[in-house]
Amino acid sequence: xxxxxxxxxxxxxxxxxxxxxxxxxxxxxxxxxxxxxxxxxxxxxxxxxxxxxxxxxxxxxxxxxxxxxxxxxx
Amino acid sequence: xxxxxxxxxxxxxxxxxxxxxxxxxxxxxxxxxxxxxxxxxxxxxxxxxxxxxxxxxxxxxxxxxxxxxxxxxxxxxxxxxxxxxxxxxxxxxxxxxxxxxxxxxxxxxxxxxxxxxxxxxxxxxxxxxxxxxxxxxxxxxxxxxxxxxxxxxxxxxxxxxxxxxxxxxxxxxxxxxxxxxxxxxxxxxxxxxxxxxxxxxxxxxxxxxxxxxxxxxxxxxxxxxxxxxxxx
Numbered sequence: 001x002x003x004x005x006x007x008x009x010x011x012x013x014x015x016x017x018x019x020x021x022x023x024x025x026x027x028x029x030x031x032x033x034x035x036x037x038x039x040x041x042x043x044x045x046x047x048x049x050x051x052x053x054x055x056x057x058x059x060x061x062x063x064x065x066x067x068x069x070x071x072x073x074x
Numbered sequence: 075x076x077x078x079x080x081x082x083x084x085x086x087x088x089x090x091x092x093x094x095x096x097x098x099x100x101x102x103x104x105x106x107x108x109x110x111x112x113x114x115x116x117x118x119x120x121x122x123x124x125x126x127x128x129x130x131x132x133x134x135x136x137x138x139x140x141x142x143x144x145x146x147x148x149x150x151x152x153x154x155x156x157x158x159x160x161x162x163x164x165x166x167x168x169x170x171x172x173x174x175x176x177x178x179x180x181x182x183x184x185x186x187x188x189x190x191x192x193x194x195x196x197x198x199x200x201x202x203x204x205x206x207x208x209x210x211x212x213x214x215x216x217x218x219x220x221x222x223x224x225x226x227x228x229x230x231x232x233x234x235x236x237x238x239x240x241x242x243x244x245x246x247x248x249x250x251x252x253x254x255x256x257x258x259x260x261x262x263x264x265x266x267x268x269x270x271x272x273x274x275x276x277x278x279x280x281x282x283x284x285x286x287x288x289x290x291x292x293x294x295x296x297x298x299x300x301x302x303x304x305x306x
Binding site for chain 1: 142146177180184188211273
């Protein structure tokens with residue numbers, strides 16, 4: 001039982017380490033190069049959620065140019 | 075638009091992937107390293123299918139885009155299980171196959187759940203987001219696992235040359251991808267240079283595996299150097 005728990009613990013530890021590493025890399029990376037690895041030598045198309053070369057619109061939660069109000073919990 | 079360079083590198087990569095399976099078959103390593111060979115065979119099949127779709131629909135078509143990313147996710151999953159099969163080889167003396175299988179499945183399920191948790195907030199193209207996210211997350215898990223495996227090879231003083239070569243080549247491949255990504259972010263103005271360089275990295279893994287299967291016999295032994303010299 002303890003060995004199985006140790007395996008689960010190690011697997012979770014690896015997952016946390018890998019995701020932390022990814023967070024560090026992606027946070028410091030540019031938004032254009034979100035694909036890090038590609039298998040094989042086939043030419044890589046643009047990411048599926050960025051079809052075409054049109055400029056990216058502003059985020060939906062910032063409509064208009066009005067100044068952002070202070071957060072309700074402050 | 076794709077130029078002759080992209081096509082030549084793609085063809086070279088596919089030929090090298092075929093060479094891995096052929097070399098493994100010729101040297102009786104096909105069954106022993108079955109998941110590594112399944113990964114290479116799947117890469118060849120997907121390369122041919124990608125070329126067919128590319129030539130029918132074009133590079134900027136949605137058909138090619140979706141097929142590329144879905145097949146890439148499948149290949150990454152197979153590569154993950156191939157990496158875990160190397161763990162089974164390394165820890166075969168400890169009779170730990172059962173625990174490695176459990177750990178493999180738990181880690182894979184955890185990565186899939188994490189990927190789903192990340193993408194569930196995006197309303198559109200949920201499945202596609204999930205597929206790409208899972209592929210990239212598995213890449214990072216593979217990167218960490220490869221370094222842990224290399225540490226285990228050093229600690230256990232593994233001597234099987236072919237196995238060491240396979241683990242090392244995987245470590246170099248993952249590191250090349252990570253270094254490429256980091257340099258791309260550092261030097262964004264040199265985008266053309268990295269577009270030239272990136273496809274070449276795809277050839278590294280099949281090249282090193284083909285070399286390993288062809289040149290290194292299964293009974294070849296090597297002693298890896300110590301991790302650190304301990305003064306007496």
